[in-house]
Amino acid sequence: MDELLEPDGVTPRPPARGLMAYLDQIGIEELRERQQVAELDILTMGITFTVYSDGANIDRAWPFDVIPRIISGTEWARVEKGLSQRLRALNAFIDDIYNDQRIIADGVFPIELLNGSSNFREQCRGVRPPFGVWAHISGSDLVRDDDGQFYVLEDNLRVPSGVSYLLENRAVSKRTFAELFQSYSIRPVDAYTDELNKLLSSLAPQEVQNPQIVVLTPGVFNSAYFEHSFLAQRIGAELVEGADLTVGTDDCVYMRTIEGLERVHVIYRRIDDLFLDPEVFVADSMIGVPGLMRAWKAGNVGIANAPGAGVADDKVVYAWVPDMIRYYLGEEPILPNVPTYRCMYPEECEYVINHISELVVKPANESGGYGIVIGNRATEAQLAAAVEAIRADPRNFVAQPILALSTMPTLVDAGIAARHIDLRPFILTGRNSYVTAGGLTRVALVEGSLIVNSSQGGGSKDTWIVDLHPSVGA
Amino acid sequence: MSLLSRVADRIYWGARYVERAEDTARIIRSYSDLIVDLPTEIPVKWEPLVALTGNSTSHDVAGDSPRGETEVMRLLLADQDHFGSIISVLARARENLRTTREVLPREAWYTLNGLQQYVASESERAVARRTRDRYLGRVIDESRRLDGVLESTMTRENPYHMWRLGRLLERADMTTRVVGVRAASILQLQSLNLPDDYNEVQWMAALRSVSALQMYQRATRGPIEGPSVVRFLLYYAPFPRSVLGCLQEMRTVACQLPERSEVISAIDWAISALLASEPDTNEGVLLDAAMEAFQQALAEIGDAIHEHYLSVSTIDGSGR
Numbered sequence: 001m002d003e004l005l006e007p008d009g010v011t012p013r014p015p016a017r018g019l020m021a022y023l024d025q026i027g028i029e030e031l032r033e034r035q036q037v038a039e040l041d042i043l044t045m046g047i048t049f050t051v052y053s054d055g056a057n058i059d060r061a062w063p064f065d066v067i068p069r070i071i072s073g074t075e076w077a078r079v080e081k082g083l084s085q086r087l088r089a090l091n092a093f094i095d096d097i098y099n100d101q102r103i104i105a106d107g108v109f110p111i112e113l114l115n116g117s118s119n120f121r122e123q124c125r126g127v128r129p130p131f132g133v134w135a136h137i138s139g140s141d142l143v144r145d146d147d148g149q150f151y152v153l154e155d156n157l158r159v160p161s162g163v164s165y166l167l168e169n170r171a172v173s174k175r176t177f178a179e180l181f182q183s184y185s186i187r188p189v190d191a192y193t194d195e196l197n198k199l200l201s202s203l204a205p206q207e208v209q210n211p212q213i214v215v216l217t218p219g220v221f222n223s224a225y226f227e228h229s230f231l232a233q234r235i236g237a238e239l240v241e242g243a244d245l246t247v248g249t250d251d252c253v254y255m256r257t258i259e260g261l262e263r264v265h266v267i268y269r270r271i272d273d274l275f276l277d278p279e280v281f282v283a284d285s286m287i288g289v290p291g292l293m294r295a296w297k298a299g300n301v302g303i304a305n306a307p308g309a310g311v312a313d314d315k316v317v318y319a320w321v322p323d324m325i326r327y328y329l330g331e332e333p334i335l336p337n338v339p340t341y342r343c344m345y346p347e348e349c350e351y352v353i354n355h356i357s358e359l360v361v362k363p364a365n366e367s368g369g370y371g372i373v374i375g376n377r378a379t380e381a382q383l384a385a386a387v388e389a390i391r392a393d394p395r396n397f398v399a400q401p402i403l404a405l406s407t408m409p410t411l412v413d414a415g416i417a418a419r420h421i422d423l424r425p426f427i428l429t430g431r432n433s434y435v436t437a438g439g440l441t442r443v444a445l446v447e448g449s450l451i452v453n454s455s456q457g458g459g460s461k462d463t464w465i466v467d468l469h470p471s472v473g474a
Numbered sequence: 475m476s477l478l479s480r481v482a483d484r485i486y487w488g489a490r491y492v493e494r495a496e497d498t499a500r501i502i503r504s505y506s507d508l509i510v511d512l513p514t515e516i517p518v519k520w521e522p523l524v525a526l527t528g529n530s531t532s533h534d535v536a537g538d539s540p541r542g543e544t545e546v547m548r549l550l551l552a553d554q555d556h557f558g559s560i561i562s563v564l565a566r567a568r569e570n571l572r573t574t575r576e577v578l579p580r581e582a583w584y585t586l587n588g589l590q591q592y593v594a595s596e597s598e599r600a601v602a603r604r605t606r607d608r609y610l611g612r613v614i615d616e617s618r619r620l621d622g623v624l625e626s627t628m629t630r631e632n633p634y635h636m637w638r639l640g641r642l643l644e645r646a647d648m649t650t651r652v653v654g655v656r657a658a659s660i661l662q663l664q665s666l667n668l669p670d671d672y673n674e675v676q677w678m679a680a681l682r683s684v685s686a687l688q689m690y691q692r693a694t695r696g697p698i699e700g701p702s703v704v705r706f707l708l709y710y711a712p713f714p715r716s717v718l719g720c721l722q723e724m725r726t727v728a729c730q731l732p733e734r735s736e737v738i739s740a741i742d743w744a745i746s747a748l749l750a751s752e753p754d755t756n757e758g759v760l761l762d763a764a765m766e767a768f769q770q771a772l773a774e775i776g777d778a779i780h781e782h783y784l785s786v787s788t789i790d791g792s793g794r
Contacts, residue, residue, distance in 0.1 A: 046572065046587040212476070220573050232576035239576045244478050257476045258632060258783040259732040 001146055001406045002418055003069055015072045015466045018183055023067070028415060035066045035411055038176050047168045049454055050223045062165055062226075063459035065410050066176050069421065069441045073187070073467040076438070079142070079150055082335030083425060084433035085325060087138055090155060090312045091429055092328035094134040097311055098124050108327050109320055112344065116395040117311055118364075119158075121273060123280050124308035127297055130203055133429050134306040135313075137196070137268075139163070142423045142439070143338075144406035151338045151403070153422065155321070157305060157313035159270045161223075163192060163426045164230035165460055166440040173462035187437035187465040192426065193234035196268075199430040200235065203302025204265040211265035211302075213237040214255060216245070218271050218287045223455065228270050237268065247291030251298045266302040267292075273307050315398050316342060316364045339401060343394040352399040353387050359399040361386050374450065376402060405450055408461065410443055420444045422452050423463065438463035477632040481574050483784040485633055488570035489640025492586065495563045495593075496617035497648035497684075499610040501655070502550060504683035506606060511675050516666065520546035522655045544601055551609075552597035560613060561597045564590045577633045581623045589616040630730070638727045639779060646720035647772050649684055649707055650765045656680045657761035677703045684715045700755040708748065708768075717768065721745050724775070733782055740778040744771035 002009065004016035012020040023031060039061065047062040071079075096103050097120070103109040114120055139160030141153040170189050174181055197213070204211035215237050217228035232239035244255050245264065254261035269276060275285040277292040295301045311317070319340040322333045341359070343349040352359060357375040373386045390397045407418035425439030441461040442452035452458040502523060509518050520543050541549075553559045568590040575583050592612060600609035621641070628634045659676060677698050681687040690698075690706050693713070711719045725741045728734050748771070753764035 043591065044584060044588050046583060215576075220569075229573070229575045233580070237576070238476065238478060238481075240478060241480065244480055255476070256479050258479055258482050258636075259476065262476045 001144065001148055003071075003144070003406050003408050003421070005409070013070075015070045015468060019068065019070060019180060022177070022180055023416075031066065031411060031416075034176050038064060038066050038172050041172050041175060042168075045168070045171075046226075047165070047172075048226050049165075050221065050225055051455055052221075052223070062168070063445070063454060064169060064172060065443055065445075065459050065461050066173070067409055067411060067416070068173055068177070068462040068464050069408050069423075069438075070464045070466050071438065073465055076465045078334060079425070080435040082150075082152075082333070083140060083427050083435050084429070085329065085331060085334055086140065086152065086155070086321065087135065087427045087429045087433060089325040089328050090138075090157065090321065091133045091135055093324045094157075094306075094309055094312050095128070095132040096328075098127060098134075098308060103324070103327055106327070108323055110344075112395070113317060113320075114311075116344075117314060117317070119273075119308075119310035119314055121281075121308035121311070123293060124306070127306070127308075129306050130302070131431055134309040136199055136203070136304040136306075136429055137426065138305075138429070139424045139426045139439075142335075142425065143403055145403045146406075150335060150423075152321075152335050153338055154315060154318060155313055156424075158272065158310040159224075159305070160424070160426065161227050161270075162424050162440040162442075163436070164227035166424075166426070166436060166438070166463070167192065167234075168230075169440070169460055169462040184464065185467045187467070189437050192428075192434075192436050193231065195428055195434045196231070197235040199428050199434075200237075200266045200268055200302070200304060202430050203304055205300055205302070208265050212255075212263060213266045213268065214240045214245070214264050216240055216242070216267050216269040216271055216289075218242075218275070222270070224270065231268070240264075242271070242285075242287045242289050245289045245292075247289060247295050251291070251295045251300050253289070253292065253295045253301045264301060266304070268304050273310060276307055314364050315362045316344070316395065319398060338403065341399045343390050343397040343399070349390065349394050352397075353390065356383050356387060356399075358402065360402055361390070361397060361399045363389075364396045364398070374402060408441070408443060410445070410459075410461075412445070412447075417447070419447070420450050420452070421461070438465045475629070475631040475633070477577070477636070479784055481577060482632070482636045484570040484574045485577065485636045486640040486779065486784065488567050488574065489637045490644040491563045491567035491570065492617050492620060493641045493644035494558070494648070495560050495567065496614050497645065498550065498558070498560055498563070499613040499617075500685065501648075501652060501683045502547075503607065503610045503614075504679045506603065507682065508676060508679035512672065516672075518543070519659075522659055523550060525651070525655055543603070547601045547606070548598075551600050551606075559597075561593055564593050564613075574633075579623060579627045581627065582620055585616060585620045585623055589613065589620075592616075632731060635727050635731050636783070639724060639731075642720045642724045642727065643772060643776060643779075645715060646717045646724075647769060649715055649717050649720070650768045650772070652680055652683050653704060653707055654762055654765040654769075657758045657765065673700070674698050680707070686713060686715060689713050704753060704755045704761070708753075718745065718748060721748065731783070736782050737775070737778045740775040744768075744775055747771050 004012055004020065006013055042061050042064060048059045049062055051058050051060055093103065097114065104111050135157035139156045139162060142150045143153050144150055167189055200213050201211050213235065215228050215232040217225060217239060219241050229239055238255065240255055246254050246256065248254055253264040255264050271287055274281045275288045277290060278285045278288050279290045280293040293307065296303050319342050322337055325331055325333045341348040341352045343352055359375045361373040363371040373382060405420040405422060408421045409416045410419040421441050421443045423439045423441050426436045428434040441463045443459045443461055444450055444452045445457060445459045505523055512518065521541055523546055549556050549559060551560050554562050556562060568586055571578060571583055571586050596609055600606045624634065624637060656676065677700055678687060681690050681703060686707065690703065693710060694702055694706065696702060706713065706716065708717045710716045711722055713719055721741055721744055725738060728737045728741060748768060751764055754760040
């Protein structure tokens with residue numbers, strides 16, 4: 001399906017009428033000019049992402065397509081509910097796994113999965129973070145199939161990135177289509193950083209009134225450094241590297257300032273678990289802080305996301321999320337999963353191997369689109385290699401039917417053409433839940449391609465959640 | 475407001491780099507202007523400019539390996555491998571601001587990012603005399619605009635003070651270099667036995683390179699002569715680019731920073747060394763030596779700043 005056009009490929013869907021009429025009115029030349037201005041804005045605002053290539057880290061301008069995606073407010077309300085439901089269940093699961101493991105005792109979740117999980121952290125057993133929440137900041141990837149239904153493709157519970165681009169895309173888009181922002185009722189997205197700030201503050205040790213929050217980055221060479229810096233700016237936090245922090249003999253975290261050591265109460269870490277604390281995890285981590293886990297376990301510092309939260313961010317565990325929702329919340333899932341074959345079960349594994357050319361095969365713990373084999377596009381040799389890998393380590397693989405991702409009209413060299421997209425909304429979970437108004441729409445710029453990752457040639461779009469009034473698009 | 479030592483280091487050096495780019499542009503502009511006024515029979519020398527941007531000192535300038543305008547300009551503007559070229563100084567400044575965006579007003583980053591992009595694309599073209607002036611003007615204006623943004627929108631807290639320290643120290647250093655280059659050209663002129671007019675023209679150029687000509691004339695109401703110009707550039711504290719003016723301002727700024735005593739002692743020491751000396755403006759060698767001594771005193775202030783504010787966390791080093 002196309003997000004803006006009816007199946008005839010010409011008639012705009014109701015929420016898109018105003019936009020399409022406007023695009024017709026300004027014409028393709030004017031649209032190209034606005035695209036160029038938008039790209040110039042992105043350059044001067046320094047909106048970049050870092051790619052590692054040819055042994056060097058290159059700061060590249062963020063790819064942005066001016067034609068916005070539009071989703072109606074009523075449709076979005078359901079997605080919002082579905083996402084906060086999903087994250088409540090996922091958090092209940094993580095908390096359970098590190099404490100009582102009821103879900104295993106009750107036979108709903110197989111213990112083998114836990115034993116084979118590379119994201120389960122034994123060191124986190126028995127910790128009870130505030131509100132029972134571990135994955136405070138998450139981003140779930142949603143796709144739409146031909147049936148128009150939103151499916152959750154995966155949950156990113158470790159250090160999901162992209163929210164800064166969501167916010168910056170809006171800033172650019174407001175300038176590009178200033179007139180449309182007057183005629184459309186578009187939900188603002190800027191509240192996110194304030195909500196993030198409130199959430200992080202709520203994780204401070206109880207006695208602290210005005211907590212010192214820091215964003216912990218691996219450093220300027222990280223691909224998401226722009227975002228780390230952006231978020232620190234927007235929430236007024238210090239942007240720190242591991243070497244800026246130290247843990248005292250009192251098990252409290254301090255940062256090194258020009259006035260000496262200052263106490264830190266909350267860490268929004270953008271470093272993977274394994275590098276967080278060399279005393280506990282990877283011993284030669286240069287980007288971590290020795291003693292951080294001690295401080296966290298003693299309740300002297302809040303860490304978001306909590307170490308160990310990644311146990312539920314696993315493409316195999318994913319298949320159990322609908323069961324988790326039923327088990328912990330006693331509710332039916334509002335947003336469906338993509339049907340998933342789990343290779344750890346021999347019969348499902350056989351099905352996958354026999355139908356491999358019709359499926360997408362995913363390794364459990366890769367991100368950024370790496371390691372994925374798309375059955376109908378892979379060569380015979382690639383398929384054979386995938387089968388071999390599955391047989392060697394079935395627990396590490398799942399497979400899903402190949403979805404016909406929805407498309408969006410996108411400005412390309414030849415004019416406006418359909419390109420495949422997905423959507424990454426961000427969900428904050430603490431005392432309450434918050435879902436961004438829309439999300440980051442990523443677009444595969446190559447015709448027919450399904451790979452939307454910016455590291456692999458994907459672009460992005462602004463996403464408008466539109467409340468329809470009788471006057472618009474009528 | 476707290477300030478991480480690592481961040482302080484980047485802000486301080488970011489400020490120094492921006493100031494260095496601005497001052498380099500000022501000096502090149504006034505020198506290019508001066509060259510036009512010199513009689514055609516004088517062999518034009520561009521090497522003294524190289525001394526301004528670091529590595530080579532004014533001593534070896536008068537010597538061998540004469541270099542032409544294009545070569546020197548390319549080195550100072552567009553050579554990415556030359557540490558002191560405008561293009562590489564601003565690339566480092568941008569990197570330092572990019573990594574401290576959380577403490578600086580957003581417009582400050584936009585300004586510097588825009589300037590760096592301009593410089594990255596235009597430096598090579600600005601090597602030609604015809605397009606150079608516009609380019610240099612832009613570097614100077616944007617640097618001033620950056621300070622304007624900070625001056626009008628940044629809270630007067632530690633990050634702002636660190637920025638000011640970096641700016642002032644670099645500015646004082648550059649003013650001594652302007653005088654130092656002047657010393658080198660006195661040596662050159664003496665060997666040529668030129669009429670005194672040209673001496674005056676050159677001192678005017680020295681004043682212009684720090685935008686001091688008009689203020690000098692108002693302050694002294696006298697002719698443009700070596701001793702008086704040097705006195706103005708070094709000691710006339712009301713002029714914000716004079717060495718004494720910069721030092722006094724640094725002292726005021728340093729008093730607002732925590733743990734300040736060693737830094738203030740270093741500044742006081744530099745001020746008293748400056749006041750105690752009276753460089754001989756007619757002897758190029760002596761003048762040059764005096765400027766080197768001041769630069770040394772300024773370097774010691776820089777060392778004190780490093781020791782007391784910036785070197786608290788030095789795992790990956792700094793933004794230098």
